[in-house]
Every structure is written in structure tokens, then in C-alpha cells.
Amino acid sequence: MATTAKQTRTTSSTRTSARPAPSARTYVLDTSVLLADPGAIRRFAEHEVVLPVVVITELEGKRHHPELGFFARSALRMLDELRITHGRLDEPVPVGDEGGTVRVELNHTDPTSLPSGFRLGDSDTRILAVATNLAAEGHAVTLVSKDLPLRIKASAVGLGAEEYRAEAVSDSDTGYSGMAELEVTAGELDELYDDAVLDLVEARDLPCHQGLVLLSDRGTALGRVGPDKRVHLVRGDREAFGIHGRSAEQRIALELLLDPEVGIVSLGGRAGTGKSAMALCAGLEAVLERGQHKKVVVFRPLFAVGGQELGYLPGSEAEKMGPWAQAVFDTLGAMTSKEVIEEVLDRGMLEVLPLTHIRGRSLHDAFVIVDEAQSLERNVLLTVLSRIGANSKVVLTHDVAQRDNLRVGRHDGVVAVIEKLKGHPLFAHVTLTRSERSPIAALVTEMLENVTL
Structure with missing residues (x-):
């Protein structure tokens, strides 16, 4: 569901921001999310994405970073395209195809909403202040970050916090070892040793270059799935600069x-x-x-x-x-x-x-x-x-x-x-x-x- 309330801009730092539809959530993103995925603002379905203005400042500071500069510039260019299209970003502008919005939050930075120990004046403080002040106004706020300490801080002040996982794999997909065991007949094992290649039905659906331990009642062999989806023999006596594989x-x-x-x-x-x-x-x-x-x-x-x-x-x-x-x-x-x-x-x-x-x-x-x-x-x-x-x-x-x-x-x-x-x-x-x-x-x-x- 798209956000239906229209935000009214005022010059007051205590203005009341527009509230998204009841079923939508407000996701406050920190800089690490945009550095990990410059297109992250488009990946929150019908929900509201809020970028504290300090995030823009941090992206600017990362523009020439040797590793992260490309992603900082990509995120800034995407925001600039939205600015050109919609004229301003301090009010919600539509992103994605499911009714979501994004805005740059200029206000809600008063740190007095945070416990005294959190008022450090740094970027984390400003991001946490925006999230807590929005939550105090009735928004269903979740802070999204790749930064583990910031997520812990958010939880400590009572905010919902999540790791950005759009570019991650699911728990069920993290166990790929590159190895598998297959049972074969003694004849198939002999064919592999004789020809150095074996057409095995069970291997056709396995990933290319997956290693195989082939087991039969007469012995074992090592192989790997080739680009042709056939099993290719792996010799056990290969060496590199004097070392041999033991396992x-x-x-x-x-x-x-x-x-x-x-x-x-x-x-x-x-x-x-x-x-x-x-x-x-x-x-x-x-x-x-x-x-x-x-x-x-x-x-x-x-x-x-x-x-x-x-x-x-x-x-x-x-x-x-x-x-x-x-x-x-x-x-x-x-x-x-x-x-x-x-x-x-x-x-x-x-x-x-x-x-x-x-x-x-x-x-x-x-x-x-x-x-x-x-x-x-x-x-x-x-x-x-x-x-x-x-x-x-x-x-x-x-x-x-x-x-x-x-x-x-x-x-x-x-x-x-x-x-x-x-x-x-x-x-x-x-x-x-x-x-x-x-x-x-x-x-x-x-x-x-x-x-x-």
C-alpha cells in the first residue's frame, strides 16, 4: 500500500512528519546500507524509507575512498536523479513499483530523546536521534544497518533494528562446500579410471566444477563435474611447488x-x-x-x-x-x-x-x-x-x-x-x-x- 498522507514542510525543527499508511513501516537507513547496495532505497516494497541528512554527508565523504568510492557516487547519483525528477527530497517521493517512498530527513535530530550516554555528537547519534524522534511521533520505525555496533545501540534505546540482507543469501543457501559423494558401480569406476571421464546421470544437475567422491564396493575415486556435465577424473598425485593434497x-x-x-x-x-x-x-x-x-x-x-x-x-x-x-x-x-x-x-x-x-x-x-x-x-x-x-x-x-x-x-x-x-x-x-x-x-x-x- 502506498503512503497516503501528504507531508507538509515547515521551517521548524520540531515539525510533525507525515505518517505512512498504518500497514507501512518506516525504515531509517544508515550509510553502510547504501555503500553495500546503492539501489537499496528501491527494495523496501510499499514502505517509507528515511535517510537522515548526515547519511548524505557521509556519502560525500566516501566519494574518493579507494574501495567504497564507486558505491558512494552511485548512491548519490541515484538520489540526484530523484531530485531532478521530483524537485525536492525533503518530502516523500515515490520509488519502486510497489508504492514505496523515500525522503531525506532534515529535522528530528534533537538528541535529547536519547539517553545521556548516547549523546556523543557523532553520525551514529544523529541517525539514532532521527529514528527515536520519528518513533515518538507514532511511526513504526526500524533502523536498518550493516554496522553491527549501530544495531546494538538501536536495540539498547528500544528501537527495532535489522541487518540489511537484500544482497545476502538465505540461511539455507550458505552450506555449499563444493564437494559431494556419489555411489557408483564397480564398472563405472573402472570406466572412469580407464577413460578419465564418465557420463553419470546423477552428476548432470550438479554445479560445474563441483568435486566428487565416488564410492563403490570395489574402491573409491575422485572426480569433478566438467562444463560438459560429465565426471572428470582427479588424480591424487598432483603437486604444486612440492606440496600434495592430503584430503x-x-x-x-x-x-x-x-x-x-x-x-x-x-x-x-x-x-x-x-x-x-x-x-x-x-x-x-x-x-x-x-x-x-x-x-x-x-x-x-x-x-x-x-x-x-x-x-x-x-x-x-x-x-x-x-x-x-x-x-x-x-x-x-x-x-x-x-x-x-x-x-x-x-x-x-x-x-x-x-x-x-x-x-x-x-x-x-x-x-x-x-x-x-x-x-x-x-x-x-x-x-x-x-x-x-x-x-x-x-x-x-x-x-x-x-x-x-x-x-x-x-x-x-x-x-x-x-x-x-x-x-x-x-x-x-x-x-x-x-x-x-x-x-x-x-x-x-x-x-x-x-x-x-
């Missing part, structure tokens, strides 16, 4: 990492399952041994445990990057000698860079690894993938249980990208399950993952 998932992952026809490989799994090690070794194999690419480029997002950002660390950029880059060199040091690492670096065949350096670049002839991808918002991740140039491959390594970015939920970010790309011939995903770390590290990781949140 079924690792062997499938190694097969996909070394396949030049698969342009995007996603490696998920908890800490210690070998994601980064396999990606690095596959990259060095492709560059040094096979000559498929000119260099390995590792990008790491600048979200540290505890939230300490790069700009606050002392020293030059190279010195600031030290703590982030060291994780990569630690992984390499466990698999090869210091001399090999130094040679690779001296020849310019390995770069470790902050993700902000991808802005404006097109990466050609490179084996690109995006480490800790679970901390990237969906739109940022898609921007990263759009920078991949000719004759390049990209590997995403991630553990959704270790997100350092509070704007990324369990069901969006890299999880949403996996669900969107699943089944495309250029994409493959495998979740690794076997821990390669010490028993102590494996025990602690399991304890942390079993904490109820």
Missing part, C-alpha cells in the same frame, strides 16, 4: 588451482586447513614452473585483529605493511627455503600489497590471491574481481568465522558471491576441512568456532 578436498582444490580454464577459485575453511599455502604454492607453480603467468600478487585487506588500521602504524608504507605481509612470508617459509623466497622477490615475481592498491589497476598475466576475503563487503569484492585482466587467475581464501569487518555478516560478502557464481564454468569453490596445524591450534580453533554467538 579429498585438498586434492580437488589443487586440481582447480592448476586448471588454467578456471578463472576464479574460492577456497574456504577454518584456520589451519591450508588455504593460503595451497594458493601460494599453486601460484608459484604457475609462475615459476609452468610460465602461465608473470607474477603472483597477494592482496590483503587492512583489517587487523583489534581494528588497528594501516595509517595509524609508524613508518613508511613498506614498514606499515610488514605485519600483514609477514603472514604470507611465514606461510612460504614453512614450504620452501629463504633463498628461494628472496630470489622470487628480487625477480619481482611476488608482490604483497594492501587491497587499496588495486584501485585503478588492471592485473594482466598475474596469479592473484585475495587473502582474508571474508572481511570484504560484497560490492568491494566484486570490484576486486572486475580488476582481473587478460591471462590472469584469482583465488579467494576465506574463513567466514574470522570476520574483522563488522559490516560483513555471515551470509553476505564472499558467501553471497559464491552463491551467485556457483555453477559458472569460470568459477569453482571448495571448503577445506582437514586441519594442517598443530593439535593445539586445531583444538583452540574448534573451541572458538563452537562458541555460541
